[in-house]
Amino acid sequence: MKRGILLMNLGSPDSTSVKDVRRYLNEFLMDERVIDMSYLSRLLLVKGIIVPFRAPKSAKAYSSIWTPEGSPLIVLTRELQAALQSRIAEPVAIAMRYGNPSPRQGFDELLQKAPGLEEVIVVPLYPQYAMSSYETAVEYAKECHKKGGYKFRLEIIPPFYDEPGYLNALAESITPYLKEEYDHILFSYHGIPERHIHKDDVTGNHCLKSADCCSVDSPAHQHCYRHQCLVTTARVTAALDIPKSKYSHSFQSRLGRDEWLKPYTAQRLQEMPGEGIKNLLVACPAFVSDCLETLEEIAEEGKEIFLHAGGEKFTMIPCLNSHPAWVSTLEKWSHNGI
CATH class of the missing domain: 3.40.50.1400 (Rossmann fold)
Known part of the structure; x- marks a missing residue:
């Protein structure tokens, strides 16, 4: 079976500009699984109150951690992608729940690397289950898969808090x-x-x-x-x-x-x-x-x-990032699941 791996993380603004941070926060906070209220109430709260006040502060916070290569989250996820790719033959791509690259971009990258792809193993990089993290990432990946009309099937790695x-x-x-x-x-x-x-x-x-x-x-x-x-x-x-x-x-x-x-x-x-x-x-x-x-x-x-x-x-203590033991675990899941 032709198989690909999609590592799916939270996401990040494209830059530290207030405009990009505002766009990111709007996408993130308008998610009904993050702020679970009616659409109109969420719209008024997010776009009328939270984002106008939070975007400049968040932009400043992002600026304090931004690297020459960009967002630490994106950079570290790409490093994890490269580390895993060096150990397995199947193509590996990344996607974000919010911002770029999207699951559609990830799916298309895998198809480019492996025409005739039959299965994509989606690894939501959230150890514990929550509707505002693991669940929304999985549902978004499924939605993008359905709307894109892809022929390959999805295999979703479950929460791994006790794996x-x-x-x-x-x-x-x-x-x-x-x-x-x-x-x-x-x-x-x-x-x-x-x-x-x-x-x-x-x-x-x-x-x-x-x-x-x-x-x-x-x-x-x-x-x-x-x-x-x-x-x-x-x-x-x-x-x-x-x-x-x-x-x-x-x-x-x-x-x-x-x-x-x-x-x-x-x-x-x-x-x-x-x-x-x-x-x-x-x-x-x-x-x-x-x-x-x-x-x-x-x-x-x-x-x-x-x-x-x-x-x-x-x-x-730094997160797992691309720790060798973590890469080895992902390598195992890529072949055998959990």
């Missing part, structure tokens, strides 16, 4: 940072509104109903982002033999005034020095490629919050 290859790669990427003294390691995941957790609860009566809901077996866990984040943390800390007293989790990137998953990363960074945590490591396992949320929000803004509160040393 041994991913966990092993994550553990390997963290290991070097544990060799020096540290007080604590914080696993900071991208946050989502609590209402998204309720919407994804297939039982309708499990998620966030009790303090230990994520540890009580339930069909809801298949689509529960919080549960899957906690599983990732538990598995990787067990693999690394990190004592429970030396790690915790939190959720970052809150938008708006609604209740989001807690604890909030920014709040914990403010509190930790007062709890005796002066030397902090931060890992961001919801991301496989470093991006605005890791390089600016954590490595710059988060570090400033922590040090200003009395912390002494702050280290952000």
